[in-house]
Amino acid sequence: MATPVESIPLPELTTDDLSRYSRHLILPEVGMEGQRKLKAARVLCVGTGGLGSPLAFYLAAAGVGTLGLVDFDVVDASNLQRQIIHSTKDIGRKKLDSAEEKLKALNPALNVVKHETMLTSANALEILGDYDIVADGTDNFPTRYLVNDACVLLGKPNVYGSIFRFEGQASVFATADGPCYRCLYPEPPPPGLVPSCAEGGVLGILPGLVGIMQATEVIKLILGKGNSLAGRLLLVDALEMKFRELKLRRNPDCPVCGTNPTLTELIDYQQFCGIVPETKEEKRLKNGIPQMTVKELKQRIDAGEDVQLIDVREPYEYQIAQIGGKLIPQNDVPQRLHEIDREREVVVHCRSGARSQKIAEFLKQAGYPNVANVAGGILAWADEIDPSVQKY
Amino acid sequence: MTIYIPTPLRSYVGGKNAVEIEAGTIAAALAQLTEANPELRQHLFTGEGKVRAFVNLYLNDEDVRYLPAKEDTSVRATDTLSIIPSIAGGTAR
Numbered sequence: 215m216a217t218p219v220e221s222i223p224l225p226e227l228t229t230d231d232l233s234r235y236s237r238h239l240i241l242p243e244v245g246m247e248g249q250r251k252l253k254a255a256r257v258l259c260v261g262t263g264g265l266g267s268p269l270a271f272y273l274a275a276a277g278v279g280t281l282g283l284v285d286f287d288v289v290d291a292s293n294l295q296r297q298i299i300h301s302t303k304d305i306g307r308k309k310l311d312s313a314e315e316k317l318k319a320l321n322p323a324l325n326v327v328k329h330e331t332m333l334t335s336a337n338a339l340e341i342l343g344d345y346d347i348v349a350d351g352t353d354n355f356p357t358r359y360l361v362n363d364a365c366v367l368l369g370k371p372n373v374y375g376s377i378f379r380f381e382g383q384a385s386v387f388a389t390a391d392g393p394c395y396r397c398l399y400p401e402p403p404p405p406g407l408v409p410s411c412a413e414g415g416v417l418g419i420l421p422g423l424v425g426i427m428q429a430t431e432v433i434k435l436i437l438g439k440g441n442s443l444a445g446r447l448l449l450v451d452a453l454e455m456k457f458r459e460l461k462l463r464r465n466p467d468c469p470v471c472g473t474n475p476t477l478t479e480l481i482d483y484q485q486f487c488g489i490v491p492e493t494k495e496e497k498r499l500k501n502g503i504p505q506m507t508v509k510e511l512k513q514r515i516d517a518g519e520d521v522q523l524i525d526v527r528e529p530y531e532y533q534i535a536q537i538g539g540k541l542i543p544q545n546d547v548p549q550r551l552h553e554i555d556r557e558r559e560v561v562v563h564c565r566s567g568a569r570s571q572k573i574a575e576f577l578k579q580a581g582y583p584n585v586a587n588v589a590g591g592i593l594a595w596a597d598e599i600d601p602s603v604q605k606y
Numbered sequence: 607m608t609i610y611i612p613t614p615l616r617s618y619v620g621g622k623n624a625v626e627i628e629a630g631t632i633a634a635a636l637a638q639l640t641e642a643n644p645e646l647r648q649h650l651f652t653g654e655g656k657v658r659a660f661v662n663l664y665l666n667d668e669d670v671r672y673l674p675a676k677e678d679t680s681v682r683a684t685d686t687l688s689i690i691p692s693i694a695g696g697t698a699r
Contacts, residue, residue: 264695355694378693379613399692401659414614416695449690454623460664460688463672545617 217251217438218346218371224250225279230323235277243439249277255436258282258345260333260361262313264421265351265375265428267299272429274317274324278436281317282327282345285309292606296418333357335480338364347435349373349428351421355402356483362387362395363480366470371444373431375424380417380453382424385443385462386431388471392444397465402487420452497589503574505589506561512599522558526573527565527592535604537563537595544569547576556582563588565606607685609639614691618646632663632670632687633677650689664688 227235227249238244244252255278259266262285270281289297289304289312297309304312310328317324329341333352342348342364350361350372358376365372365388372387374395387394427448434440447460469477484490498505514521515538525532525539532541542550544564554560560582564570567590574587588594596603609625619625620643629635640647650661657663657677663670665679665687673679681687 353695355692358694376693377695381613381693383690383693398662399660403658403660403692414695447690449688451623458667458688460667460690461669463669 217436219251219255219436225253226250227253228323231277234321238277244437248437248439251436251438252277252433253279255347256280256282256345257432257436258284258342258348259351260284260348260357261351261353262297262299262309263287263293263351263353264296264377264416264418265425266349267297267313268422268425269349269351269375269429269432270313270317271299271320272426273432274321276429276433277321278324278432280325280327280345282329282341283310283313284329284331284333284341285313286330286332296416296421298422333360335360335483338480339368342368342370345370347371347373347432349375349432351375351425351428356487356489358395359402359486360480360483363470363477366394367479371435373428373435375421375428377416377420377424379414380420380451382420382427382450382452384424384427384431384448384450385446386435387444389442389444391464393462393464394468394471396470397468398447398462400465400468405488417452420450423450423452500571500587501575502578503571504586505567506586507589508594508598511561511563511588511595520558522555522560524554524560524562524573525564526562526570531565531606534606535592535596537592537600537603539563544573547573551580554582559584559586561586561588564591566593567591607635607681607683607687609635610686610688612689612691614693615646615649615689618649619643628683629681631678631680632665635681635687636663636677649691660692662690664690 235249238249239246257273257278259270259281262270262283273281287309289300289307289309291305293300294302299316300312310330314326314328317326331337338360348361348365348370350358352358362372371389374385374387376383431443434442445462447462449458464471466473469475523539525536525541526544526547528543542553560577562570562574567587570591571587574585577585592603593605596605607627609627611619611623611625616623625639627635627638629638650658652658665673666685670676
C-alpha cells in the first residue's frame, strides 16, 4: 500500500522518541521506519468535537508530527459528555486553544497548527493542501461534501467517520483507486429530513469508538500497512454492539471522481445542500406559519392574552426545562387533536423551533385556522427571556 | 428476509431495528415494508417512486445499485437488506 508520506526525507528519531515510542518500535509493522513516517506525517482534523477529540488525542500519542485542527467553536458544557479533549475548566474557551493545551501536554514535541475558521470553498484547498491526510469529524452535510470534493481534487485521502444516536459509519474515501463520499451518497438529504446530533442526541461513547477507528485508519495509511477501509463502509451499532461491513464501489459516473468528472472546482455547498439564507419575510412567515419571537410570546403572556401554548417535545426534555406549555409530544399530536382547541390561537414550541414548525404546519393542514411557531424555541427563551431556564 | 432499519427511520416502524418480511424480490419486500409502515415511504422513495439519492440499499454486503437486476433481484429468506441513509453527526454542538 502506498503511503502519502513516502516521498519526503524522513526525520531522525531523538533519544526521547526512542523511549516514548518503544512499544511501536518493537512492532515489525511500525519499527524505526514507520515511526519516522509518523513523525513526518501531517494530518488535518476537521473539527475538534466528538470525533476529533479521540482522533487528535491518539494521533498525538502515536507520534504524528504535525496535527492541523480546524474549529471556530467554543467549549460548551453540553460538549463534555463526549468531547473528551476538553475539560470543565475550558467551558467558554476556544476549542482550538483547549485542544492544543491537552495535545501538547500529552506530547510536547507535537506541532499543532490551529485553523480558527469555518472550512469554506474559498479556503479549503489552501488549508487541506498543506496536509498528507484529512480526517473528517464535522457535523453537517455541506462541510462533508466540501471536505470530500477538496480531498478528491487535491488527491488526499479522506478518513471519514459519522455518528447518530447509537450508530456510526467509518470509511476511507478519495484514495487513488477507491470511491469517494459522493460515490456512496451522490446527494445530501433535504434540510430538516435527517436530524442532527443536537436534535437527535448521541451516545457520548459512540464518537469515541468511531473517532478511534478513524485514528487507526490514519495511522495505517501513514505506515502503508494492513487493509484500509477504502472501498468498505464499516457500520457500528453500539446498542446491539454489532459491526457490519458493506462493499463500496467507485461510481464511474461520480461527478467528482468518476471517469468524466463534471465537478472540477469547489462549489457553493450550502446551496448544494439546499440551505438558503433566510429572508426577512421568511423570518416572519415560514411555509405559511407566522414565526413568533420569544419576546412577543412573553409580552402576550404578560398582557394576560389567551395563548394556547403547546410543547411538542418529549417527556424527558420537559423534565429538563419547560416554559409553561401543555406537553403533547410531536408523535402524539395526531391522536390528541381533541386536546387542542380549534377556536383559540395555537402557539407551538419545542427546543429550537424546528420540530414545532413541522407540527404547526401539520395543525394548519388539519384545519386549525390560527397557528404560530415560537422561533428559536426554549433555547431562545433561555437566551433572551429567562436565563434560569435550563438549556440542553 | 431481514430488513435492517437504521436509527433515524426506526420511529416509522414502531421503534424496531429489524423487520422480517417474506417476499420474492427486493422491490416486493420494500413495497410490503412501506405498505405496513406508510410513513416510511416518503423517507425511502421520491414522489416518482425512485429510491432517494441519500438512501443506500444493500443486499447482504452488496450495493443494490450494482446488482445486475437492481431492485428486481430475487431474494431468499436468509438474505438481509440494509437501509443506509446518510448521517452527518460528528462534532455536534
